[in-house]
Amino acid sequence: MNRHSIGAGNLVAGAQDAVLSLPNLAFVWEALAAVPDPEVPVVSIVELGLVRDVEWHERELIVRLTTTYSGCPAADTIRTLIREQLTAIGVANVKLVAQLAPAWSTDWIAPEARSKLRAFGIAPPHLTAKRVDVTGISPLRRANVVVPCPLCGSSCTSLLSQFGSTACKAQYRCDACREPFDYFKPH
Amino acid sequence: MPPRDAELFEYLLRLGDTDVVLAQRLGERIGHGPILEEDIAMANVGLDLLGQGRLWLGYAGEVEARFSGTGRTDDQLAFLRDGSGFRNLLLAEQPNGDFARTMARQFYFDAWHQLLLRALSSSVDARIAEIAAKAVKEATYHTERSAGWVVRLGDGTDESHARMQRALDELWMFTGEMFAADPLEQELARARIAVDVRLLREPWLATICSVLAEATLSLPQGEWMQGAGMRGGKQGVHTEHLGHLLTEMQFLQRAYPGAVW
Numbered sequence: 001m002n003r004h005s006i007g008a009g010n011l012v013a014g015a016q017d018a019v020l021s022l023p024n025l026a027f028v029w030e031a032l033a034a035v036p037d038p039e040v041p042v043v044s045i046v047e048l049g050l051v052r053d054v055e056w057h058e059r060e061l062i063v064r065l066t067t068t069y070s071g072c073p074a075a076d077t078i079r080t081l082i083r084e085q086l087t088a089i090g091v092a093n094v095k096l097v098a099q100l101a102p103a104w105s106t107d108w109i110a111p112e113a114r115s116k117l118r119a120f121g122i123a124p125p126h127l128t129a130k131r132v133d134v135t136g137i138s139p140l141r142r143a144n145v146v147v148p149c150p151l152c153g154s155s156c157t158s159l160l161s162q163f164g165s166t167a168c169k170a171q172y173r174c175d176a177c178r179e180p181f182d183y184f185k186p187h
Numbered sequence: 188m189p190p191r192d193a194e195l196f197e198y199l200l201r202l203g204d205t206d207v208v209l210a211q212r213l214g215e216r217i218g219h220g221p222i223l224e225e226d227i228a229m230a231n232v233g234l235d236l237l238g239q240g241r242l243w244l245g246y247a248g249e250v251e252a253r254f255s256g257t258g259r260t261d262d263q264l265a266f267l268r269d270g271s272g273f274r275n276l277l278l279a280e281q282p283n284g285d286f287a288r289t290m291a292r293q294f295y296f297d298a299w300h301q302l303l304l305r306a307l308s309s310s311v312d313a314r315i316a317e318i319a320a321k322a323v324k325e326a327t328y329h330t331e332r333s334a335g336w337v338v339r340l341g342d343g344t345d346e347s348h349a350r351m352q353r354a355l356d357e358l359w360m361f362t363g364e365m366f367a368a369d370p371l372e373q374e375l376a377r378a379r380i381a382v383d384v385r386l387l388r389e390p391w392l393a394t395i396c397s398v399l400a401e402a403t404l405s406l407p408q409g410e411w412m413q414g415a416g417m418r419g420g421k422q423g424v425h426t427e428h429l430g431h432l433l434t435e436m437q438f439l440q441r442a443y444p445g446a447v448w
Contacts (some may be wrong), residue, residue, distance in 0.1 A: 070322060071238025103321035161224035162332045163231040171224060187324055
């Protein structure tokens with residue numbers, strides 16, 4: 001699990017007096033921003049918008065977390081990684097609270113994370129407003145959006161399957177460079 | 188108010204059990220999909236439903252604790268109840284059959300599910316509203332996919348058309364239950380905690396008709412055989428298929444009670 005604690009060594013130095021005074025929240029956010037998503041390790045859980053809020057309640061740190069999809073199998077791993085990282089900066093008294101509402105949206109993914117996804121070979125999600133209206137009665141067709149190939153940039157791509165390697169992705173194929181790739185579904 | 192909690196518990200079991208049972212059916216498909224991509228897709232849809240089912244059953248256990256003193260966990264509810272204790276829709280427990288049948292079942296369910304969840308997202312029960320608002324996004328995507336397969340197979344070859352039509356016809360009799368509200372559901376709906384599912388039939392039928400028309404398929408005829416809605420899966424009266432499903436799903440906890448990861 002050491003690779004998941006990237007940056008923790010430096011962070012500990014800044015938290016040396018944590019015994020007397022609690023680490024400030026900016027420092028905690030910085031530590032959490034070093035926790036990678038287990039399934040898409042090129043982005044952090046903060047960049048994905050999974051950490052909704054962090055606050056001190058007396059001497060206990062309350063971390064409010066949301067999940068991407070209801071059945072995301074990485075949820076337990078993420079909780080473990082957060083505890084490890086916080087322990088590494090000297091915060092052991094942590095309460096992780098699952099927050100359901102508002103429901104997670106890919107619109108919360110940080111702008112800088114979008115380019116990281118693309119560089120990793122995953123086409124980043126369009127903003128959900130670009131999708132078909134999902135509040136109607138029979139929203140059965142997807143919006144005709146172009147998903148550019150993250151590898152060669154071509155706009156000639158086709159959908160292979162609505163689901164890819166994880167629940168949050170769909171499978172596409174580039175018709176120009178012929179490479180298959182994942183598309184982070186707008187959600 | 189204690190009586191209300193007992194009814195709420197029952198209602199949450201209906202929501203949760205339907206998700207868990209259908210997730211188990213989709214899980215049975217892993218390794219047996221017609222192509223790898225669809226194999227993965229069915230597993231992922233099942234995963235969404237399992238996650239939703241755990242949210243409903245988790246809440247059910249909390250409510251149970253309020254009126255009975257002890258509440259069961261989501262795992263205890265899923266793995267340690269017998270068939271007659273399950274409150275899932277009969278449609279959810281029907282066997283997978285061929286790919287057309289699996290997708291026909293999914294389409295009937297998804298089209299209903301997204302309507303139900305959208306309505307539940309305005310429940311006066313805050314937790315129900317939150318779970319539904321999260322789940323409806325997933326259910327909408329599921330509907331897009333299953334409707335797409337109904338069109339592809341219906342408007343495909345003679346063989347795929349015939350198989351999809353047969354699947355739709357055979358499963359039709361289980362759809363009536365989705366729109367049958369017994370006194371318990373009616374009372375919770377009046378309190379604006381639950382949804383009066385009778386109101387969902389018309390929009391559901393509109394969706395089904397428009398997709399079947401595009402798929403060159405015919406709307407099955409006939410009324411649901413258990414249309415009165417008082418004796419079905421939601422009341423714990425199941426088809427023969429649920430027991431077989433549970434023997435597999437519950438095997439580990441039955442053989443090694445209390446086993447944990």
